[in-house]
Amino acid sequence: MLIPRQIQNTFSDRMLSWAFLLPVVAILTVTALIPLLYGVYLSFHEYRLNIPGARPAFIGLRNYASLFADPFLRQSLRNNLLFAGLAVPLELALGLTLAMLLCDAGKLSRMLTTLLLIPTIIAPVAAGTLWRMMLDRTYGVVNYLATLAGLPAVAWLAHPFLALLSVVMVDVWQFTPFVAILVLSAIKGIPDTVLEAACMDGASPWQVFRHVILPMISPVLVIVIMIRMIDAFKVFDTVFVLTQGGPGNATEMLPNYIYRQGIRFFNVGYTSALAVCFIIAMFLASWIFLHLRNRMLLRSR
Amino acid sequence: MTNGIARQRKRHGAGFDARRYASCFLGRPARLAVLTLTFALIAFPFYWLATNAFKLPQDYFSQPPVLFPTRGTLQNFTEVFTKYQVGRGLVNSILIASMTTVLTLISGALASYSLTNGILPRRTRRALMLWFLVQRLYPAIVFAVPVFYVISRLRLMDSIWALILMNTSFNIPLAILLLVGFYQDVPREVEEQAVLDGCNLFQRFFYIATPMVAPGLAAVGILTFVFTWNEFLYAAILTIFKAKPLTVIIAGFITDRGLIWGPMAAMGCIVVVPVLLVIWGAQKFFISGLSAGALKE
Numbered sequence: 001m002l003i004p005r006q007i008q009n010t011f012s013d014r015m016l017s018w019a020f021l022l023p024v025v026a027i028l029t030v031t032a033l034i035p036l037l038y039g040v041y042l043s044f045h046e047y048r049l050n051i052p053g054a055r056p057a058f059i060g061l062r063n064y065a066s067l068f069a070d071p072f073l074r075q076s077l078r079n080n081l082l083f084a085g086l087a088v089p090l091e092l093a094l095g096l097t098l099a100m101l102l103c104d105a106g107k108l109s110r111m112l113t114t115l116l117l118i119p120t121i122i123a124p125v126a127a128g129t130l131w132r133m134m135l136d137r138t139y140g141v142v143n144y145l146a147t148l149a150g151l152p153a154v155a156w157l158a159h160p161f162l163a164l165l166s167v168v169m170v171d172v173w174q175f176t177p178f179v180a181i182l183v184l185s186a187i188k189g190i191p192d193t194v195l196e197a198a199c200m201d202g203a204s205p206w207q208v209f210r211h212v213i214l215p216m217i218s219p220v221l222v223i224v225i226m227i228r229m230i231d232a233f234k235v236f237d238t239v240f241v242l243t244q245g246g247p248g249n250a251t252e253m254l255p256n257y258i259y260r261q262g263i264r265f266f267n268v269g270y271t272s273a274l275a276v277c278f279i280i281a282m283f284l285a286s287w288i289f290l291h292l293r294n295r296m297l298l299r300s301r
Numbered sequence: 302m303t304n305g306i307a308r309q310r311k312r313h314g315a316g317f318d319a320r321r322y323a324s325c326f327l328g329r330p331a332r333l334a335v336l337t338l339t340f341a342l343i344a345f346p347f348y349w350l351a352t353n354a355f356k357l358p359q360d361y362f363s364q365p366p367v368l369f370p371t372r373g374t375l376q377n378f379t380e381v382f383t384k385y386q387v388g389r390g391l392v393n394s395i396l397i398a399s400m401t402t403v404l405t406l407i408s409g410a411l412a413s414y415s416l417t418n419g420i421l422p423r424r425t426r427r428a429l430m431l432w433f434l435v436q437r438l439y440p441a442i443v444f445a446v447p448v449f450y451v452i453s454r455l456r457l458m459d460s461i462w463a464l465i466l467m468n469t470s471f472n473i474p475l476a477i478l479l480l481v482g483f484y485q486d487v488p489r490e491v492e493e494q495a496v497l498d499g500c501n502l503f504q505r506f507f508y509i510a511t512p513m514v515a516p517g518l519a520a521v522g523i524l525t526f527v528f529t530w531n532e533f534l535y536a537a538i539l540t541i542f543k544a545k546p547l548t549v550i551i552a553g554f555i556t557d558r559g560l561i562w563g564p565m566a567a568m569g570c571i572v573v574v575p576v577l578l579v580i581w582g583a584q585k586f587f588i589s590g591l592s593a594g595a596l597k598e
Contacts, residue, residue, distance in 0.1 A: 002430055002481060005489055006420050008496045016502040017419025021429070023408035024473055031470035032436060035447035042447065098339060101332050104321040112336060114584055115343055121580055123531035125548045126572045129555060130350050133562055141349055141366045173342065178591070185592040205326040234440040237533040241552050255442040255534075262446040263538060275443035282438050 036279075043272035050266040063273035073274070075249045076257035079164065083253060084232035086168045087175075091228055092221070094172065095179025100209060102180070103187045113184065116177035124174065128241030131170045132157070135242075160250035163243050167251050170238055175231070179224055186220035187213060219296050226289035230282060254278065350573070353566035354378070361562040377567035387550060387568060394546040395575075397461050397536075398529040401468040405525045406518055408469070409476030414506045416477070417484040418492060430481075436474040441534050452539055459541040467539065468529040476521045479593055483517030484510060520590035523583050527576055547572045 043063055045056035067073060098116070102109040119127065134142045135156040143153035156166045190213060198212045236255040239245060245252035245260070252260075258278070262271035327335070353361055355373035381387045416426060448467065457463040487510050495505045511518070533548040540549060551568045 002416065002426065003485070004416070004421070004423075004426060005418050005492065007418065007489075007492055009420050010501070013502040014420045017415045017421050020411040020415035020419060020502070020506070021421075024412040024477070025429075027404075027408060027466065027470055028432075028436070028473060030451070031448065031467055032444065035444045035451055038447040038450070039444065097327070097335065100326055101336060106321065108336070112340065113588075115340065117580055117584060117588070118347070118577065119343055121527055121531075121576050122573045123533065123548050123576075125531070125533045125552050126569050129551055129565060129569050130346055132555060133353065133560075133565060134346065134349060136560065138364060139362065139366060139560075139562065141368070144365050144368075147365075173346075177343070181588060182592055185588070199322055205322055208322070209326040230438065230440075234442070236442060237548075237552075240533075241555055255440055258442045259445065259534075263449070268446050268450075271446050275446070278443050279439060282440065283435075286438050 039272045039275050041272075042269055043276050045269045047268040048266055049268055056269070059269070063270050064277070066270060067273060067277065072249065072252075072257060076252050076254050079249070079251060080233055080253045082164060083168055083171075083235070084229060086165075087171045087232055088225060088228045090168070090172050091176045091179045092225060094176045095224075096183055096221070098176065098180035099183035099187055100213070102184060113181070116180055118177075119174045120178040120181070122174075124235075124237035125241050127170060127174050128238040131166070131173070132242050135166055157243055158247055160247055163247060163251045167235075167239055167242055170242060171232075171235065174238075175228065179228065182224050183217065183220065186217040190216050219293050222289060222293040222296060226286065226293075229289075230285065233278075233282070347573075350566050350569050353562050354570045356563055356566075358563060361566075377563040378571075381564045381567045381571070385550065385554065385564065385568070386545075387547065387571060389543070390545055390547040390550040391571065393461055393544055394530055394548070397464045397468065397546055398526045400461075400465045401472065401529045402522050402525045404465065404469045405472045405476050406522055409473055409480055409521065410511060410514075410518065411506070412473075413477050413480035413484050414510060415502075416481055418505065418510070419502060433474040433477050437478075441471070445534070445538055448535070449538055458539065459544045461544045463539045464532075464536055464544065464546070467535045468532055471532070472525040472528060476525060479521050479590065480514065480517060482593065483514040487513050516586065519583065520586040520593075523579060523586050524590045526579060530576055 042056065044058060044060060046059045046063070047056040102113055102116075134140050137143060137153065137155045137158060140156070142156070147153050154162060157163050194212065194216070195208065198208045203211070233254055235253050236259065239251055239253050239256050240259075243251045245256045258271055258274050261267050261274065352367075352370050354377055355375070356367065356370050356377075357372060357374050360367045360370055360372070415421065416429065452458055452463045452467075455463075457466075491509060491513070492505060495509045500509070530546075531548065532546075533552065536546050536549045537552065540546070545553075547568070551565070551572055554565060554568060
């Protein structure tokens with residue numbers, strides 16, 4: 001992965017090497033390492049910032065035990081899993097299709113690829129605001145267009161399940177282009193000769209896709225799935241702006257729940273326990289994915 | 302069996318384009334239909350955003366919604382700057398994003414160069430790379446409470462420096478992962494020549510290697526700027542009043558004041574347009590940065 005070059009081993013070079021690392025290590029220690037350690041420390045304490053004069057009180061694993069008894073946590077987890085289970089496959093399928101449709105070098109494809117960048121780069125808050133405007137029940141343009149087409153006008157953000165679907169839809173709108181761009185880079189990386197050889201053998205376009213392109217880009221697809229899965233558990237901005245977790249708890253995702261517990265209710269100890277579990281879960285998930293990908297890479301050799 | 306090829310050959314002669322052939326894997330009409338639909342789905346929301354920003358209140362509150370407005374006004378934009386502190390938000394966003402980019406590039410480039418060309422024990426190098434890889438995995442929310450505490454202890458609450466610091470911290474891991482790749486692409490002979498000419502590590506970094514990775518720096522800089530401009534969570538947590546960037550103002554607008562479409566759309570335009578301009582000028586860098594960041598493991 002990283003092949004170091006150590007060309008000249010002088011005293012000044014050695015000192016400079018460490019000095020160069022200093023800014024980054026300093027910043028990350030203050031902003032990431034110390035908060036992490038402090039968070040772990042707090043997770044074993046009961047500490048509510050909204051009670052004046054409160055101090056952390058050691059309660060051992062009780063915060064962690066409360067995790068299992070928390071119905072709101074279970075609802076958030078369920079919402080988040082549902083969201084991930086809907087959004088990621090959709091983004092993958094649509095993104096893959098788009099990437100395939102745009103993999104040639106024509107002018108149309110180049111123009112559209114540039115256009116694809118746009119939803120991905122705007123702030124999720126802006127995307128949420130935009131769709132909040134468009135999905136409004138009375139003034140929203142989506143309902144208007146639906147009625148024009150003869151379909152019923154729906155309460156997109158007021159009905160629990162539809163609200164979740166709306167959040168999925170906005171996420172798919174914003175990040176399918178991202179998936180498409182990544183997959184497109186991978187497809188462009190396939191040598192022309194391989195593709196031509198496949199066509200030489202009389203394969204139909206579908207067969208070229210299914211038996212040549214797909215296997216060759218599968219390691220990239222695994223990485224993309226991993227990235228989108230992890231990102232699906234990080235959504236905060238869109239939900240915050242679109243529904244604020246409502247109606248009721250129907251669209252509250254894990255980050256929104258943690259935010260509520262920590263910043264609204266100031267239940268610091270419990271929030272830290274939540275955070276620690278979240279980190280561990282993310283670790284495990286990434287480790288599994290990377291393992292999968294490495295096995296796939298080995299197999300394709 | 303060679304039907305498709307023969308047809309393509311006849312049409313294009315010797316210049317058979319395998320990619321164009323493969324890209325029609327769902328059939329040519331389906332391809333056109335899907336691409337048109339995609340274009341519409343992407344372009345229409347932005348059309349809607351832009352037109353709503355210039356609509357009069359009668360038009361943006363009208364039912365059914367006005368699809369093709371015939372009259373416009375700039376009053377939404379002026380309102381947004383005078384009544385909703387968007388001017389200050391804009392200044393904050395610009396300051397935070399640019400300072401973060403500068404800090405990230407400087408510290409990231411230094412660290413990346415040291416990792417690729419410096420003299421470090423092998424285990425330190427490995428441990429640091431692992432740390433940077435892993436930093437990208439955490440959802441931002443898990444640090445929210447301790448960071449809130451640390452920042453308020455440091456008396457940095459509601460100051461743009463808190464956000465600059467945090468955003469730099471978020472962007473450093475990706476910056477390093479990308480820049481390490483770019484510094485490794487600098488040919489070894491060039492470095493060796495510089496050593497023969499008597500350069501120490503800093504001189505090689507400053508005069509030789511960094512100019513050569515300038516496109517990489519541009520890509521990382523653009524990514525950092527855009528991510529920081531769009532950042533919301535920590536901006537919301539760490540600001541109270543005077544340091545709020547645009548993303549927080551636009552979100553607060555929805556929750557506090559209900560739904561006044563005109564000014565909301567105007568604010569949306571202000572948040573979105575600068576990023577679009579930056580990207581339009583540098584799409585190649587952005588795409589290469591995005592892909593490299595995701596696919597380099």
